[in-house]
Amino acid sequence: MPELDVPQLLELDRRHVWHPYGPMPGRAQPLVVAAASGVRLRLADGSGELVDGMSSWWSAIHGYNHPVLNEAVREQLGRMSHVMFGGLTHEPAVRLAKHLVDMSPDGLEHVFLADSGSVSVEVAAKMCLQYWRSLGRPGKQRLLTWRGGYHGDTWTPMSVCDPDGGMHELWTGVLPRQVFADAPPAAYEESYAEQLRELIARHADELAAVIVEPVVQGAGGMRFHSPAYLRVLREACDAHDVLLVFDEIATGFGRTGALFAADHAAVTPDVMCVGKALTGGYLTMAATLCTARVADGISRGEVPVLAHGPTFMGNPLAAAVACASIELLLGQDWLAEVKRIETGLREGLAPALGLPGVRDVRVLGAIGVVQLDHAVDMRAATDAAVREGVWLRPFRDLIYTMPPYVTSGEDVARIARAVCAAAREG
Numbered sequence: 001m002p003e004l005d006v007p008q009l010l011e012l013d014r015r016h017v018w019h020p021y022g023p024m025p026g027r028a029q030p031l032v033v034a035a036a037s038g039v040r041l042r043l044a045d046g047s048g049e050l051v052d053g054m055s056s057w058w059s060a061i062h063g064y065n066h067p068v069l070n071e072a073v074r075e076q077l078g079r080m081s082h083v084m085f086g087g088l089t090h091e092p093a094v095r096l097a098k099h100l101v102d103m104s105p106d107g108l109e110h111v112f113l114a115d116s117g118s119v120s121v122e123v124a125a126k127m128c129l130q131y132w133r134s135l136g137r138p139g140k141q142r143l144l145t146w147r148g149g150y151h152g153d154t155w156t157p158m159s160v161c162d163p164d165g166g167m168h169e170l171w172t173g174v175l176p177r178q179v180f181a182d183a184p185p186a187a188y189e190e191s192y193a194e195q196l197r198e199l200i201a202r203h204a205d206e207l208a209a210v211i212v213e214p215v216v217q218g219a220g221g222m223r224f225h226s227p228a229y230l231r232v233l234r235e236a237c238d239a240h241d242v243l244l245v246f247d248e249i250a251t252g253f254g255r256t257g258a259l260f261a262a263d264h265a266a267v268t269p270d271v272m273c274v275g276k277a278l279t280g281g282y283l284t285m286a287a288t289l290c291t292a293r294v295a296d297g298i299s300r301g302e303v304p305v306l307a308h309g310p311t312f313m314g315n316p317l318a319a320a321v322a323c324a325s326i327e328l329l330l331g332q333d334w335l336a337e338v339k340r341i342e343t344g345l346r347e348g349l350a351p352a353l354g355l356p357g358v359r360d361v362r363v364l365g366a367i368g369v370v371q372l373d374h375a376v377d378m379r380a381a382t383d384a385a386v387r388e389g390v391w392l393r394p395f396r397d398l399i400y401t402m403p404p405y406v407t408s409g410e411d412v413a414r415i416a417r418a419v420c421a422a423a424r425e426g
């Protein structure tokens with residue numbers, strides 16, 4: 001095929017390529033990216049570069065084209081790009097598992113290397129349901145979550161996404177019927193904690209697990225809540241024989257100002273999902289970690305194995321770059337970098353509160369959110385950000401950013417200006 005110019009690319013893209021939550025043929029005209037380096041995306045039409053305010057959806061925490069991560073992939077490529085994981089193992093996967101066990105909340109000991117965040121949530125659900133089956137309690141097969149959540153686009157994750165006006169409302173009545181609590185309030189409220197306790201107690205006989213995004217609900221609404229609720233969940237789950245799953249796919253690896261959001265509450269879940277920033281955004285990999293209790297329970301069952309084994313499980317390239325990304329993160333004062341971005345976003349986003357149509361501005365760690373009192377005009381808001389030289393992807397009533405941790409102070413200020421411009425014009 002000859003090289004394609006930008007108009008040809010866009011025409012073929014429109015005709016043949018599905019984009020996330022997109023129609024076919026495509027209607028929105030995507031920007032064509034030719035290359036990415038540091039925190040900048042270079043556009044193929046020659047119009048210049050954009051500072052990435054999205055970290056490619058929470059993942060590129062060290063920026064793009066990073067020499068250390070590039071080298072990790074290159075070096076592994078020289079050894080092997082992939083081998084099946086059934087009956088074989090290799091150093092990148094083993095090293096990655098050890099890193100994850102060492103850095104995650106105490107008590108998480110076993111690691112399933114999945115190939116996307118959604119699959120890691122499927123695996124988490126399977127672990128929990130199978131655990132109770134193994135213990136002779138097959139009736140415990142539902143999940144409890146709170147509204148406003150998002151856990152992915154495959155079947156089980158969709159069933160625990162926000163059921164009201166959420167992204168998967170189309171499947172109401174077809175998806176497994178789960179139990180929903182109200183979305184958690186931002187501050188600690190004893191009456192809400194009591195509601196959680198009561199709901200868990202009431203449904204305990206049919207609940208395999210509670211699954212939540214700790215501290216930050218991401219794609220379901222970019223809401224923050226008190227870490228104290230995580231302790232409430234831990235205690236109620238322990239009291240009523242229910243497992244606790246934290247989905248740290250978005251919040252993991254420092255984003256909220258703790259290595260994992262669970263650390264804000266010093267709570268260990270029974271199962272934890274990570275993904276996105278796991279490989280520094282280089283390759284597709286996620287992981288499901290669990291405690292010895294969960295693994296032992298499964299091993300004592302009639303079917304004493306976890307029956308899940310994707311073809312690309314433990315991919316060595318992804319595992320190698322994940323190890324390098326984790327070593328890069330832990331080898332620096334990552335918290336200082338995240339706090340630096342937090343301060344920059346607080347300062348830069350403060351003026352947004354005075355804008356007409358802005359309902360709320362909130363910042364936590366390297367996450368900044370401006371919430372409007374109306375649905376955002378995505379095209380107008382995106383164009384306003386692009387005019388400021390920044391890439392943002394607003395949705396619903398939200399304009400938000402989670403920059404790479406390597407974003408300079410100047411670029412954080414620029415991102416904040418772009419968020420404000422998008423809020424004004426969107």
Ligand code: PMP
Pocket residue numbers: 057116117118119121150151152153213218219247248249250275276
């Ligand atoms: N859980 C959370 C909290 C997420 O933010 C996402 C991705 N937005 C997922 C699960 C699904 O991950 P993936 O897109 O890699 O399947």
